[in-house]
Amino acid sequence: MKNYRILAGFLCCAVMVVPDVQAALRVFACEPEWAALAEEIGGDAIQASSATHAMQDPHYIEARPSLIAGVRKADLVVCTGAQLEIGWLPMLLNKANNPAVLPGKEGFFEASAYVQRLEVPGSIDRAQGDVHPQGNPHIQINPHNIVLIATALGERISLLDPANVSVYSNRLQDFLQRWQRALQDWDSRAQALRGKRVVVYHKSWAYLQDWLGLVEVATLEPVPGVPPTASHLAGVLAQLEAQGGADFIIYSPYQSVKPGQWLADRTHIPLLMLPMTVGGSKQTGDLFGLFNEILDQLLGEK
Numbered sequence: 067m068k069n070y071r072i073l074a075g076f077l078c079c080a081v082m083v084v085p086d087v088q089a090a091l092r093v094f095a096c097e098p099e100w101a102a103l104a105e106e107i108g109g110d111a112i113q114a115s116s117a118t119h120a121m122q123d124p125h126y127i128e129a130r131p132s133l134i135a136g137v138r139k140a141d142l143v144v145c146t147g148a149q150l151e152i153g154w155l156p157m158l159l160n161k162a163n164n165p166a167v168l169p170g171k172e173g174f175f176e177a178s179a180y181v182q183r184l185e186v187p188g189s190i191d192r193a194q195g196d197v198h199p200q201g202n203p204h205i206q207i208n209p210h211n212i213v214l215i216a217t218a219l220g221e222r223i224s225l226l227d228p229a230n231v232s233v234y235s236n237r238l239q240d241f242l243q244r245w246q247r248a249l250q251d252w253d254s255r256a257q258a259l260r261g262k263r264v265v266v267y268h269k270s271w272a273y274l275q276d277w278l279g280l281v282e283v284a285t286l287e288p289v290p291g292v293p294p295t296a297s298h299l300a301g302v303l304a305q306l307e308a309q310g311g312a313d314f315i316i317y318s319p320y321q322s323v324k325p326g327q328w329l330a331d332r333t334h335i336p337l338l339m340l341p342m343t344v345g346g347s348k349q350t351g352d353l354f355g356l357f358n359e360i361l362d363q364l365l366g367e368k
């Protein structure tokens with residue numbers, strides 16, 4: 067009986083104390099890389115979650131009720147933008163009824179606004195597939211872009227939570243210093259990859275190609291967003307045979323291995339599954355691990 071009373075007393079006080087604790091800034095990220103970056107900057111002062119995980123294609127997810135609830139409670143929504151999430155984010159924002167995180171407000175952060183976008187089309191022809199009119203949205207896969215986005219995100223988080231500005235600016239400086247050291251290492255390792263020829267499943271790797279100097283010679287999708295077909299793959303095979311092959315075939319964890327495997331079996335070109343984001347494997351537990359893993363695989367050091 068006595069124990070029960072102690073427990074009841076503890077519960078009573080715990081309940082009374084909790085509302086006085088300064089709540090962490092709630093960050094709803096559309097992709098894992100932005101949740102990871104927010105955590106690097108915010109530490110315990112923020113609470114970050116991601117709508118998608120490493121095994122999902124961020125173009126296509128369902129606007130589930132749990133995600134709507136996440137947006138409703140968020141202080142800050144951090145997404146790639148450039149229409150990557152056009153199939154689901156507008157619905158989440160619409161249903162969440164949280165005006166503070168709508169596009170144009172301080173509570174909405176579009177990462178792609180802070181980098182130079184590649185592949186911005188001169189004109190839009192829907193026959194060319196799922197073309198992004200605002201350029202290629204897969205911006206996270208160049209670590210130099212992360213510097214620009216981290217700096218802007220740090221400013222935005224500080225604006226929304228001025229009480230913790232010193233926490234955010236110290237953590238951001240620490241992150242950027244560690245990132246710059248890692249960048250020097252990555253840039254020097256990457257020299258060996260310059261000019262390598264790649265076949266990619268989807269146009270997910272434009273920023274990686276730009277960073278590493280890789281040359282995209284073919285895509286397994288006939289047009290962006292349309293799954294590989296037998297006739298298109300036969301055409302890619304003929305093209306590779308006529309034009310000197312390629313060094314790698316690259317696909318993402320959420321894409322089918324089969325089309326790349328079909329091509330690899332016939333050409334003996336190494337087939338690599340490269341991570342697009344944080345999570346999904348032990349090595350890619352954070353942003354540093356993501357780029358270590360990509361380079362390890364491309365350099366054959368795994």
Ligand SMILES: [Zn+2]
Binds near residue numbers: 203268
């Ligand atoms: Zn895409």
